[in-house]
Amino acid sequence: MPPIIRLIGRSGSGKTTLLTEVVRLLLADGKRVAVFKHAHHRVDLDRKGKDSFRYASAGAVSVTVVSADKVATFEAPAKEPGLLDLAKRLGENVDLILAEGFHGVATPYLLLLGPGDPSPARDEPGEMIGVIHTDAHAGGAYERSDPAGVARGIAGWLASRREDDVELDRVLREAEAFHGHLCPGQVLGVRLALVGVKAVGIENPTRSKKLITWVEIDRCGADAVQTVTGCKPGKRTLKLVDYGKLAATFLNTETGVAVRVSARADSRDRAAEMYPGLERHAAQMAAYRSLPDEDLFTVHAVEVELGEYDRPGKPGARIVCAICGEEVNDHRHVDGDDGPMCKACAGGAYYRVTGRDSEVRLPW
Structure with missing residues (x-):
C-alpha cells in the first residue's frame, strides 16, 4: 500500500484548493499521486438517463465506463469504505496518496489552521508532519500561500521515511492478507516478531532455515508471528505452547542465541492515554504502530532446549x-x-x- 498523507482542517479552510496546487507540483517532480476526498454529503456523479445509471438501477453491483482517456467506476457499497480499504485498491501503482479529510485514521497528516483556529488536537491518530497556517505571521512550518513549500515538505518526508517504517507497512499488508483482517493484535504481533528476529540476528526470516519460534497464544498474534518469521507448524519451525500470553521465543539454531519477547501489560492503557478521543481499537492501532519497541515489549535472553525429536526433518x-x-x-x-x-x-x-x-x- 502506498504511503498516505491526510490534509485535515475545518470546512471552507481551502484544503481542496491547496491540494490541487500541491498535486500539480508533485506530478511535475515525477511523483505518481492519487487523491481521496471524504464528502459529508451525498455524492451524485452518475445521473438519471445515463447508461451507467440504468445498469446500476438494474442492480449491477459495480458499473465501469471506459473511454480512450478515462475510466470511471460507480459503486453503491453497503457501508462506506474506509481510507485504508480504498488505498488497497490502488496496489503499488502510485508513489503517494493524498487524502482530504478522513479524521481518525492512523496515517501521517498535515493540519491546516485558519485565523482563530485552536491549536492542534492531541487525539488525532498518526504522525503530524506539519502545520499549515493561513496567517503568514503565525510562525507555522508552512504557509497556505506557499504550495511549493508544502510540496517540498511532502517530497522530503517521502525521501526521509525510515527503512523500518517501509518494512512495517509491507509486513502489515502480508499479515492482513494471511489473517483476513488487520486488528490491534496483528499490529502488536507483527511488531513483536520483528523485534524477536532482529534480536537473534535473523535478517531474512522467511528465507532462513535457522529460526525456530515458540508462540504462547492461539489468537491473532500467532498469525502475525507466523507471517513475519515464515515459521510453520507443518515444518516444525513454529511451536504453539498456549499460555494465553502475547509472547514468543525466537531461537537462532546456528548461533544458539534465543530471546523471549512479551507484550507489556500496560500497552492498552498507553493507547488510551495517547488517543483519548478515539474508539478503543482505533487508539490501539495507532499507538501500536507508533510507540517505540521498549514501550510495547519486554525482551529477555533465554535458554531453550530443542530436543532430538523436536527438530525439523523426517x-x-x-x-x-x-x-x-x-x-x-x-x-x-x-x-x-x-x-x-x-x-x-x-x-x-x-x-x-x-x-x-x-x-x-x-x-x-
Whole structure:
C-alpha cells in the first residue's frame, strides 16, 4: 500500500484548493499521486438517463465506463469504505496518496489552521508532519500561500521515511492478507516478531532455515508471528505452547542465541492515554504502530532446549499405540505396562469417544 498523507482542517479552510496546487507540483517532480476526498454529503456523479445509471438501477453491483482517456467506476457499497480499504485498491501503482479529510485514521497528516483556529488536537491518530497556517505571521512550518513549500515538505518526508517504517507497512499488508483482517493484535504481533528476529540476528526470516519460534497464544498474534518469521507448524519451525500470553521465543539454531519477547501489560492503557478521543481499537492501532519497541515489549535472553525429536526433518521414531492401534511419531508416547500408549489413551485426551459403536461410516 502506498504511503498516505491526510490534509485535515475545518470546512471552507481551502484544503481542496491547496491540494490541487500541491498535486500539480508533485506530478511535475515525477511523483505518481492519487487523491481521496471524504464528502459529508451525498455524492451524485452518475445521473438519471445515463447508461451507467440504468445498469446500476438494474442492480449491477459495480458499473465501469471506459473511454480512450478515462475510466470511471460507480459503486453503491453497503457501508462506506474506509481510507485504508480504498488505498488497497490502488496496489503499488502510485508513489503517494493524498487524502482530504478522513479524521481518525492512523496515517501521517498535515493540519491546516485558519485565523482563530485552536491549536492542534492531541487525539488525532498518526504522525503530524506539519502545520499549515493561513496567517503568514503565525510562525507555522508552512504557509497556505506557499504550495511549493508544502510540496517540498511532502517530497522530503517521502525521501526521509525510515527503512523500518517501509518494512512495517509491507509486513502489515502480508499479515492482513494471511489473517483476513488487520486488528490491534496483528499490529502488536507483527511488531513483536520483528523485534524477536532482529534480536537473534535473523535478517531474512522467511528465507532462513535457522529460526525456530515458540508462540504462547492461539489468537491473532500467532498469525502475525507466523507471517513475519515464515515459521510453520507443518515444518516444525513454529511451536504453539498456549499460555494465553502475547509472547514468543525466537531461537537462532546456528548461533544458539534465543530471546523471549512479551507484550507489556500496560500497552492498552498507553493507547488510551495517547488517543483519548478515539474508539478503543482505533487508539490501539495507532499507538501500536507508533510507540517505540521498549514501550510495547519486554525482551529477555533465554535458554531453550530443542530436543532430538523436536527438530525439523523426517520423523525420528514411530510406534503403534498398544490400545488404539494408531501410529505415534517422534516419541510422543507414554510407556505403559502393556506397551507404548499414545498420550490420549494414557489419559491426556482433549476429546471423548462417544461409545463402542462410535466409528462413523462415511456415506460416500
